[in-house]
Amino acid sequence: MNAPQGSLSLRRYGASHGSHAHPHFQILLGLDGVLELEVQGRGRRIAAGQGCVIAPGEHHDFESREGSRCIVLDTPHAGWARCAADPAHAEQALALGNYLAHALQQRGSLAQHYGPALLLESWQPLTQHAPRTTRYRRPIDWEQLAAWTQQRLHEPLSVAQLAAQVFLSPTQFAARCRRETGLSVMHWLRRQRLELALRLRDRGMSVADTALHCGYHSPSALTAALRRQSNASQAQ
Template identity: 60%
Template sequence: MHAAHGSLSLRQYGPSPGSHAHDHFQVLLGLEGTLELEVQGRGQRVTAGSGCVIAPGERHDFEADGKAHCLVLDTAEAGWAQAVGAPVQPATALALARYLQLALARQDSLAQHYGPLLLLDCWRAPQTRPARSQRRIDWNSLTTWCQQQLHTPLTVADLAQQVFLSPTQFAVRCQHETGMRPMQWLRDLRLQRARQLRAQGLAMADIAGRCGYQSASALTAALRQHTRH
């Protein structure tokens, strides 16, 4: 064991011995059950995968039903000062705690030497935020809706409302998922529909009105420009 880093132990908590304090850091990492703590008048709960760092001199008390098992580190290592009040990542912490639980049972284990350092490293690991799930855009349904509205002056906000996104969110998603900005995507729909109607023999003036263009000449110019691109 490297005494400078502290001493690791496995403890099962039961009745409280009363409020007390230590002249060193005490690090608790839950393995099983629930340990209710009161540190300097603040309530905390340690469950499997969660932890608590009690600073030197902080008075604390606990309550447990006898089934609360924790990995405990008593240490004077100054680096733990930055971990007081900081959360730990549950999955990583629990995996490490369970490994150390098994390792401490072996006489030839290096757990007492490296365990405290690994625990401190675990507390220092950056907290990752769960990825936010994105609302799926049903492009087929949006296309069908737009085709029924092509005669109107649609806006980005109109499109975004149909898929329950903000205009900004929709613009970003549209660019990412279709490779086009919203108005480019809408213009393609208008011109695709215009070509279909022209193939059916409709007059350009009639097609322009149905596809949201103010005149036949404006539609003709848009078709020419779109063909060149």
């Protein structure tokens, strides 16, 4: 049964039979021995696990003084035009080649049908046939989280509670907070306290009540925070 990807065979090489060319790709994978190869005047040696991709129309000649065995694929498959001379995964390719060499001699084997595609796969880098997947990252609505937080600043809030609101672990949330806001979680939380405190004071709420609503330990702690904010604003 011939596969649409090409014709696969096991060949033994010895003395040269002269230079020739094919209208299709010819791929060689060394199994044992050393094959001396000349393609378009360029020399190459193929040992076990090494290979060669001969493009359509390229003149080539083979010789092996001690004898060698190779898996040979004759194929029009355009994918081979993007492959380097040697397999990307030499050990796996050699194991595959030895299996195909055995399977090709078994009656009813599917090696001829599936072997060409498997051989191409062993030649290509993994990135060509296994694209990297991008993990979906749920966006954090920082404005919504800030509104939720400011309604609860009178309570002791933990990193875990904040992380749970955006369906992240505390570690993931801390990393995202640092990356997306430039602040640690505790610094971000202090900012929420201060922003709410400034709004409440602008509305005329007393320092004591504002401190209670915003989670400050005492009115003096709120006063000190507002003073630091004022000094920072004047310094800018």
